[in-house]
Amino acid sequence: MSKKIVVTGIGATSPLGGTAPESWTALLAGESGAxxxxxxxxxxxxxxxxxxxxxRVRPEAMLERSELNRLDPTSQFALIASREAWQDAGVPEVDxxxxxxxxxxxxxxxxxxxxxxxxxVKKGARRxxxxxxxxLMPNAAAAAVSMDLTARAFARTNVSACAxxxxxxxxxxxxxxxxxxxxxxxxxAEACVHPLPLAAFAAMxxxxxxxxxxxxxxxxxxxxxxxxxxxxxxxxVVLETEEHARARGAKIxxxxxGGGVTADSFHITxxxxxxxxxxxxxxxxxxxxxxxxxxxxHINAHAxxxxxxxxxxxxxxxxxxxxxxxxxxxxxxxxxxGHLLGGTGALEAIxxxxxxxxRLAPPTLNLEEQxxxxxxxxxxxxxxxxxxxxxAISNSFGFGGHNAVVAFRSV
Numbered sequence: 001m002s003k004k005i006v007v008t009g010i011g012a013t014s015p016l017g018g019t020a021p022e023s024w025t026a027l028l029a030g031e032s033g034a035x036x037x038x039x040x041x042x043x044x045x046x047x048x049x050x051x052x053x054x055x056r057v058r059p060e061a062m063l064e065r066s067e068l069n070r071l072d073p074t075s076q077f078a079l080i081a082s083r084e085a086w087q088d089a090g091v092p093e094v095d096x097x098x099x100x101x102x103x104x105x106x107x108x109x110x111x112x113x114x115x116x117x118x119x120x121v122k123k124g125a126r127r128x129x130x131x132x133x134x135x136l137m138p139n140a141a142a143a144a145v146s147m148d149l150t151a152r153a154f155a156r157t158n159v160s161a162c163a164x165x166x167x168x169x170x171x172x173x174x175x176x177x178x179x180x181x182x183x184x185x186x187x188x189a190e191a192c193v194h195p196l197p198l199a200a201f202a203a204m205x206x207x208x209x210x211x212x213x214x215x216x217x218x219x220x221x222x223x224x225x226x227x228x229x230x231x232x233x234x235x236x237v238v239l240e241t242e243e244h245a246r247a248r249g250a251k252i253x254x255x256x257x258g259g260g261v262t263a264d265s266f267h268i269t270x271x272x273x274x275x276x277x278x279x280x281x282x283x284x285x286x287x288x289x290x291x292x293x294x295x296x297x298h299i300n301a302h303a304x305x306x307x308x309x310x311x312x313x314x315x316x317x318x319x320x321x322x323x324x325x326x327x328x329x330x331x332x333x334x335x336x337x338g339h340l341l342g343g344t345g346a347l348e349a350i351x352x353x354x355x356x357x358x359r360l361a362p363p364t365l366n367l368e369e370q371x372x373x374x375x376x377x378x379x380x381x382x383x384x385x386x387x388x389x390x391x392a393i394s395n396s397f398g399f400g401g402h403n404a405v406v407a408f409r410s411v
Contacts, residue, residue: 005176006411007253008245009089009238010350011081011187015231015337018057019084023337023347024354026056027362028382032215033337034229041195048202051214052193053231053338070131071144072109073191077234077343078141079148082185086149089238090250092183100153100181101146102172103236104164104188106342106398109136111191141189145236153181159342161398162302163261164188165235166345169406170259170285172239182244187346189234198230204269206306218339219366220303220332221310221374228304231338235346237353254353255409257291257391260284264401271309271397275316281403282320282393289407291391293321296328296407298361298385298392300352301376303332304339313395314374329383330376331355335365345396349406352394356410359385 010020015033017023026033033053042050059068059076068076082103086092112135119127134140139157146155154175158167165188172186192198201207208227210217218229245252262284264277271278286293299317303310317325333351340347355361361383370378390410397403 004242005256006242008250009085011084012235013080014233015053034214049207050211055233072112072135074189075141075144078189081234081236082145085236085238096150096152098182099151100184101151101155102168102186103142104168106161106164108138112136160402163396163398163402163404164342166396166404173259183240187236188343190341190343193232216366218305218335220305223369223371225305229338231340234343254356257409258285258288258407260405262403271312275312278316278403279319281405285405285407295391297390299330300348300394301332302395302397329361329379331362331379332364349394352392356390
């Protein structure tokens with residue numbers, strides 16, 4: 001690949017903060033975004049899991065009423081994060097025909113879909129809102145961001161479960177290399193702190209049941225981990241060629257040097273226990289970066305806090321890095337912010353970028369007794385990465401066997 005692709009803007013609304021810097025500060029401070037839910041439906045529906053990680057700043061405080069009315073929460077989150085990223089990038093002057101959007105979700109407009117169905121059943125077809133389909137469609141977030149920024153090169157959506165937004169960033173790298181755009185806003189969003197996915201994920205025993213201690217429920221790599229914590233929110237990055245960024249005097253956070261996307265073709269929900277598909281994704285990202293495994297100095301792991309998934313990812317990393325994997329600082333940030341499904345990869349990519357900027361691996365919360373089957377060098381407190389050039393990878397793996405990895409280099 002001949003072009004250097006750089007990150008010039010970041011934005012997020014997450015369980016840790018209403019902006020990317022606020023989320024990063026809270027992460028470094030060891031804060032948790034998980035809490036007991038207070039909505040009436042939690043008790044009314046007798047949900048077995050009564051906590052989640054909601055966005056710390058609600059959309060009602062950040063958007064106009066008209067935007068709240070015409071956008072599903074997933075798209076609301078996407079708009080908030082992308083506006084922040086665009087402002088952070090300096091509101092670039094760019095030919096709108098050369099501005100693209102790569103924006104993903106794992107599930108999409110769930111709140112709109114279920115609400116519309118309730119209206120249909122209770123009040124009849126004539127009461128279903130005309131905007132229902134434009135609000136619930138999975139590409140609604142990409143469309144909202146595209147229209148808000150007048151981005152006309154393209155507005156693409158890939159839906160690959162929890163790998164979605166990492167794959168979006170990998171796709172953006174390819175499309176900038178191919179010359180399809182000069183700037184791309186990439187990321188993902190999800191709004192699934194909702195009774196249906198909470199009940200469904202609980203039924204398959206994917207969620208932690210620590211109702212008495214939400215803040216300590218997500219515990220990647222811990223011997224007593226029992227599932228993930230549902231999170232919500234969005235994260236966005238502004239990507240462009242280094243030449244384009246330098247020409248407009250933009251600040252540069254890091255270089256996006258590659259991405260890898262593979263499939264397990266193993267099971268609809270369980271990862272390949274050997275992590276072979278995930279390992280191929282890591283290798284593909286490093287190959288695209290022109291980097292050797294021994295150059296990697298930091299890993300932001302997928303690490304959802306599930307008994308099987310955390311071990312499978314370790315096997316994947318061991319296959320790529322060999323015994324050196326036990327020396328690389330690993331951060332599993334879902335211990336703090338929970339699992340944002342289709343939005344989580346982009347948020348973790350931002351944390352990987354900020355780790356490179358600050359030369360600081362963020363902490364992994366709630367690791368009290370590390371599983372001996374996963375002997376990684378996990379950062380349980382912020383860990384200095386050193387002044388030398390750094391290379392980080394961020395991993396995301398999703399139901400359906402979707403694997404996506406992106407690699408960043410410090411500047």
